C-alpha cells in the first residue's frame with residue numbers, strides 16, 4: 485500500500501489528517517503558508533521529514549497565492565509566510581532545513597516576476613517531496629541488513645510513511661527488511677500522549693500485513709527483560725553534532741532499557757535531520773504541548789480538574805546509548821562528533 489501523506493492536487497496541497505486516523509482516513513486541503521503552518525501546529529501532519537515537505541509546499545503555496553501582487557507586496561507576504569511556518573513547531577530540524585532550502589531558491593531568483601518565482605518554488609517543493617522518498621528507501625536498504633530474519637523489533641512513536649513523504653525512516657528500514665524477504669515482527673509502543681504508535685504505526689503495519697503487536701509504553705521493559713525484543717529502531721527529529729538524538733518523549737527511557745538488556749538501539753536518521761549548528765542534545769529546543777494531551781485524550785478527559793501537568797513532546801537520548809545511526813549514506817556505528825562530521829563531508833563531496 486502506497487501511503488501518500490501529502491499530495492499536490494489542483495494547485496492545492498492535500499495532507500492526510502493524522503489526528504483522526506485510524507478511525508477516519510481523510511485529506512485536508514491547503515492553499516497558503518498560514519494554513520499549512522496551522523496544519524503543522526495542530527499535528528494534522530507530523531513527523532520531521534513530513535513537516536519539512538509540508539513547509540516546502542507551504543512556501544510554494546504562498547508564492548502562488550501572491551503571484552499577481554506587486555513586487556513589494558509579494559516580498560513582504562513571502563517573509564510573513566516564512567515566519568509563520570518557522571514558528572509552527574520548534575524541535576524537528578527538517579522544518580528549518582526545508583525553509584532554508586526554499587529561501588535560497590527564492591533569493592536566488594532576484595527580481596524575477598512573482599509568477600515565475602512561484603513556479604520555481606513549486607518545482608523545488610516537488611523535489612523535496614520526491615527526494616524524501618528516495619532517501620527513505622536508501623536508508624531502508626542500509627538498515628535492513630542490521631535486522632535478522634525473524635527479529636522482533638520494538639519501535640516508539642511513528643517514523644513511518646505517515647511521518648515522511650512515503651516509505652518511512654524507522655518503519656522504512658522494517659519495510660525494506662520485509663521486502664528483502666525477512667520475517668520481521670514489530671512491537672509498537674502506543675506512545676502517549678498523542679498515541680502515534682497505537683493510532684499510526686499499528687495502522688501502517690496492519691495495512692501492509694506486517695506482524696505488529698501493540699503495547700503500552702510501560703510494558704517495554706518487561707518484554708525486554710523476558711527476551712522478547714531483539715532490536716529497537718526509532719526515528720528522530722533532530723540529531724546534534726555530537727550524535728545526541730531528540731525524538732518523541734519516551735525514547736530516552738527505551739534507550740536506557742535497551743542498553744540495560746544489551747539490545748541494539750538504532751536511529752533512522754536522514755542527513756536533513758542532523759543539525760551541525762547544535763553542539764549537543766542539551767541545546768535542542770523541546771516543544772511543550774497543551775496540558776489537555778496529558779489530562780486525557782481529546783474529548784475524554786480523566787485527570788483531576790486543575791491538576792498541574794508537564795507535556796514535553798520530545799526527549800534527548802545521549803549518543804552513547806545509540807548503537808548506530810542509519811542514514812541514506814550508510815550506517816554510522818557508535819556515532820560521535822567526528823563520525824558525523826565525516827558523514828557530512830562525504831555528502832558534500
Ligand SMILES: CSC[C@H]1O[C@H](OP(=O)(O)O)[C@H](O)[C@@H]1O
Pocket residue numbers: 530531532533640641642643644647648653654680718719720721731732733797
Ligand atoms: C521520521 S520523524 C518521526 C518523528 O516525529 C515524531 O514526532 P511528532 O509525531 O510529534 O511529529 C516522533 O518524534 C517520531 O520519531
